[in-house]
Amino acid sequence: MNLIKLSWKYLVFRPFSTGLNVILLALGLAIIIVLLLMQEQLEKKMNEDAAGIDLVVGAKGSPLQLILSSVYHIDFPTGNIDLEEARNLSRNRLVKNTIPLALGDNYQGFRIVGTNLDYLELYQAEFENGKSWSKAFQVVLGAEVAEKLGLKEGDEFMGSHGISEGSHDHEANYYHVSGVLKPKGNVVDRLILTSIESVWLTHEEDEESEEMEKSISSEITLNGLPQSEEPKEITTLLVQYRNPMAAIQLPRLVNSRTNMQAASPSFEMSRLFELLGVGISMLKGLAFVLIGISGLGIFIALYNSLKDRKYDLAILRAIGASRFQLVLLIFMEGFILTFLGAIIGILIGHSFLALIISQNQTGVMVSLQPWIFLKSELWVVAYAFVVGVLASVIPAFTAYQTSIAKQLTKA
Structure with missing residues (x-):
């Protein structure tokens, strides 16, 4: 049966x-x-994307918004901070290393992030083809960006103002693709990376063309914080502690004695997952x-x-x-x-x-x-x-x- x-x-x-x-x-x-x-x-x-980042320093506002916008790139930044104030913090004896970020532009919804080569090293990024940027307006594409947009080494594109697509284009300058990264399964896959000077120059469209060309031809900062004789701003600073004592003292120092705020990725994400x-x-x-x-x-x-x-x-x-x-x-x-x-x-x-x-x-x-x-x-x-x-x-x-x-x- x-x-x-x-x-x-x-x-x-x-x-x-x-x-x-x-x-x-x-x-x-x-x-x-x-x-x-x-x-x-x-x-x-999210744990992988935040690995190696002990503290995020940015403009005062929501700590969770600061983490989401600077580490995971899924929210709007809380504002900008003064470059000189960020430089003073990076010299603190409790700080091992800092990675600056400059946000504010996108290309077809993918964020253009101004930073230095330490950011690539933080996520152990490897190149599929091409190389990292060496002068202004050169960009490195994450694997997902290159795949979705069909861009490759040598291509050019025009960035748009704002974090999300739909804003006006920066018509004065074109970005040149210098390299494409291998897929890593982390946040870098969906970013367009360039130097901070490129982000600054993009927003100086009122400058005389001759002065702009002179600025573009000048050297850019590949490691550490960028140099500028004029007052400049960056969006956030990713901080790595020198020793365990920094976890206790540094956030309190930033929040109480500066115009900036400090937020811990691990703490804020624990709160978020608890709420969710x-x-x-x-x-x-x-x-x-x-x-x-x-x-x-x-x-x-x-x-x-x-x-x-x-x-x-x-x-x-x-x-x-x-x-x-x-x-x-x-x-x-x-x-x-x-x-x-x-x-x-x-x-x-x-x-x-x-x-x-x-x-x-x-x-x-x-x-x-x-x-x-x-x-x-x-x-x-x-x-x-x-x-x-x-x-x-x-x-x-x-x-x-x-x-x-x-x-x-x-x-």
């Missing part, structure tokens, strides 16, 4: 009930799968409720079907089926329902995340991988199977008690 085939025939005989239970289970699993994929990948990528955790927990709770409802639906479907199948079960017993085989038949139906729900739920979850990613051309969502499978997904599937088994216990016990003589006599 082929129990699997027989169980399947009983299920397809009730297509609407079977389909509803499978869909409810699949939706619950899909919600959990999407949340697991996003939570685990986002936390991992409440919403994620609520959504997971909703998903588990859906799975529970689907389990209840499986129980009701199996139990009600037994009323119409008692004569069939009695016939099976009469032709030689054992009580154990009847119990196994009912459990097989619950198993098939949960198996279909699990497969469809996993496919829906991964497909939905792929759809979300496809709708975001820039930003941290683009770096997520929708088709990787996590070990935690197996636990979710196991939970679904437990629900299916529990929903089948009472109907299976009822099938076990089926009396051949009683049912055939009724017939």
Whole structure:
């Protein structure tokens, strides 16, 4: 006797009930799968992007906004800070190294970041082709930028004012692509990197053309903070501590004695994940409720079907089926329902995340991988199977008690 085939025939005989239970289970699993994929990948990528950065110093405002805009490049900067004040901080005995950033422009939604070569070293960037910038208006493209925009070494483009696309172009100067980086799976993949002097010169479009050409031909700063005889500003300063004591003293020093603010990436991201955790927990709770409802639906479907199948079960017993085989038949139906729900739920979850990613051309969502499978997904599937088994216990016990003589006599 082929129990699997027989169980399947009983299920397809009730297509609407079977389909509803499978869909409810699949939706619950899909919600959990999407949340697991996003939570685990986002936390991992954000920790990787912040690795090596102990402190971020910028204009006063929201500390979280400062971290998001300077480390992850997914928010607007809080403002600019004075270059000389940043230079004084970089000379502090508690500071091991500082990396300046100058933000404010984009090209088709990808941010143009003015910095120095220490930024490439921080993320261990490697070149696919070309080389780093050596003079003003040369840029290095992240792998994702080059792929999405179809740019390569030697190409030129015109930057636009503002962090997001749609603003006016800086028509006075063109950026020249000097190199393209290998994909690293971090924030550098979606950035356009250049020197800070390039960002400054881009915003000096009122200058006389002769003076501009003279400035462009001058040397740029490849390491450390840029030099300028005139008062200049940068957006933020990424700081690395010299010793553990700096974690205690330096943020307090910056926040109390300067016009700047200091924010710790690890502290701010812990707060963010803690806040997001409440919403994620609520959504997971909703998903588990859906799975529970689907389990209840499986129980009701199996139990009600037994009323119409008692004569069939009695016939099976009469032709030689054992009580154990009847119990196994009912459990097989619950198993098939949960198996279909699990497969469809996993496919829906991964497909939905792929759809979300496809709708975001820039930003941290683009770096997520929708088709990787996590070990935690197996636990979710196991939970679904437990629900299916529990929903089948009472109907299976009822099938076990089926009396051949009683049912055939009724017939």
